[in-house]
Amino acid sequence: MAKQLTDRILEYLASHDETNSLDLADEFQEDHQKIIGAIKSLETMDNLITVTPISKKEWEITAEGQHVIEYGSHEAVVYNTVPDKGIPQAELMKSVPYAKVGFSKAMVAGWIELDKNGSIPIVRKKVPFIVDTIQIHLKDLANTPENVKTEYKKRKLLQDTVTKIMHLEKGPNFSTKIEKLEADLTSDLLANGAWKNKKFKPYNFEALGAALQVGHLHPLLKVRQEFRKIFLEMGKGGYGSQGYRYDWKLEEAQKNLLRTHTTAVTARMLYKLMQEGEFKPVKYFSIDRVFRNETLDATHLAEFHQIEGVIANYRLSLGDLIGTLYEFFKKLGITQLRFKPAYNPYTEPSMEIFCFHNGLEKWIEIGNSGMFRPELLLPLNLPPDVNVLGWGLSLERPTMIKYGLNNIRDLVGPKVDMEMVYNNPICRLEK
Numbered sequence: 149m150a151k152q153l154t155d156r157i158l159e160y161l162a163s164h165d166e167t168n169s170l171d172l173a174d175e176f177q178e179d180h181q182k183i184i185g186a187i188k189s190l191e192t193m194d195n196l197i198t199v200t201p202i203s204k205k206e207w208e209i210t211a212e213g214q215h216v217i218e219y220g221s222h223e224a225v226v227y228n229t230v231p232d233k234g235i236p237q238a239e240l241m242k243s244v245p246y247a248k249v250g251f252s253k254a255m256v257a258g259w260i261e262l263d264k265n266g267s268i269p270i271v272r273k274k275v276p277f278i279v280d281t282i283q284i285h286l287k288d289l290a291n292t293p294e295n296v297k298t299e300y301k302k303r304k305l306l307q308d309t310v311t312k313i314m315h316l317e318k319g320p321n322f323s324t325k326i327e328k329l330e331a332d333l334t335s336d337l338l339a340n341g342a343w344k345n346k347k348f349k350p351y352n353f354e355a356l357g358a359a360l361q362v363g364h365l366h367p368l369l370k371v372r373q374e375f376r377k378i379f380l381e382m383g384k385g386g387y388g389s390q391g392y393r394y395d396w397k398l399e400e401a402q403k404n405l406l407r408t409h410t411t412a413v414t415a416r417m418l419y420k421l422m423q424e425g426e427f428k429p430v431k432y433f434s435i436d437r438v439f440r441n442e443t444l445d446a447t448h449l450a451e452f453h454q455i456e457g458v459i460a461n462y463r464l465s466l467g468d469l470i471g472t473l474y475e476f477f478k479k480l481g482i483t484q485l486r487f488k489p490a491y492n493p494y495t496e497p498s499m500e501i502f503c504f505h506n507g508l509e510k511w512i513e514i515g516n517s518g519m520f521r522p523e524l525l526l527p528l529n530l531p532p533d534v535n536v537l538g539w540g541l542s543l544e545r546p547t548m549i550k551y552g553l554n555n556i557r558d559l560v561g562p563k564v565d566m567e568m569v570y571n572n573p574i575c576r577l578e579k
């Protein structure tokens with residue numbers, strides 16, 4: 149029988165102090181993944197070898213890049229196609245492959261110009277000769293700087309592949325003979341005394357326990373719990389307004405419909421507070437379902453959960469709202485916020501809340517907020533010097549970000565993968 153790959157690796161290592169999986173694959177003419185597998189099994193043996201994973205980036209020329217090597221860059225091809233007397237643009241565009249990119253790049257480079265004075269646009273050469281550095285670079289990749297290669301990657305002339313390879317050296321217990329380690333102390337080993345000369349596998353305290361056959365919480369419930377915790381940690385247990393700027397109608401207000409936001413709950417709670425007698429400062433939160441007439445797409449359903457926070461106290465200002473929002477979002481691991489003036493019929497001023505999403509590397513809208521209008525507060529009998537500030541966001545959006553889902557149907561509805569529900573750990577909102 150052919151020698152085991154693991155034995156061959158050990159023998160190779162005995163005569164060479166160090167090596168790596170890629171060189172071994174070359175040396176043994178074996179598949180790289182097979183070598184990795186063998187190294188991994190050697191790695192389980194107590195200090196036999198020392199393994200360090202490394203990533204190796206390699207550049208590859210794409211089919212489009214090969215075309216450039218053969219015929220020149222798209223812009224050079226366009227330039228070379230232009231005769232000294234010029235050529236109608238339409239004709240030029242039909243005469244070479246990749247004409248569109250080539251044309252715009254050659255224009256940007258200042259190699260050609262477009263003469264629109266006549267009846268049809270004519271392309272002319274603008275310089276007597278050109279140097280096609282792209283072709284030169286692609287032909288001699290080894291001497292091309294990394295940042296230039298990254299540029300070419302954007303142009304799809306190059307692509308990079310990252311190979312994970314393993315570097316290995318002899319470990320403190322290195323030997324070319326592998327002794328099979330015992331996993332269990334059996335009654336046989338005890339009875340015949342063989343245990344004395346056997347080596348045992350070390351305990352693996354990192355091993356995951358067997359999965360328990362229990363119920364699982366849906367991600368939305370886990371994230372909701374986190375929000376509830378944040379609110380509890382935050383202690384919730386001048387007129388001059390421009391008005392609503394539309395006519396309020398009793399018939400409209402009396403219509404029976406599913407609520408579109410939980411601010412209805414807030415108004416109800418403030419009403420209830422004043423029914424109890426005297427005003428006392430309060431902090432409220434609610435997390436519940438709301439319903440909207442939305443066009444359904446990957447991030448919108450006609451129903452979702454809204455998270456709302458409210459603080460009522462004497463003489464609160466917009467500064468209090470901004471400070472509270474920073475404190476709240478900090479607890480979610482979000483520290484960069486921006487605010488944009490917005491309109492809500494029940495708050496003034498109102499602000500949309502944007503946060504910088506590190507993963508997406510851009511600012512995204514995460515919520516809405518504002519100072520409740522006196523038109524809403526005074527009829528509920530709140531004292532005139534009491535201000536109420538509030539903010540709202542959806543439960544689904546942070547959950548999707550948290551669990552790396554980009555389609556809301558993966559989170560809500562009949563297409564939810566139960567494995568995803570079972571396998572995702574308890575939510576931690578910080579990064």
Ligand SMILES: N[C@@H](Cc1ccccc1)C(=O)O
Pocket residue numbers: 408409410411456492495515516517518519537538539540541
């Ligand atoms: N109700 C608002 C959020 C909000 C709550 C409280 C005050 C201001 C705004 C929304 O649906 O987006």
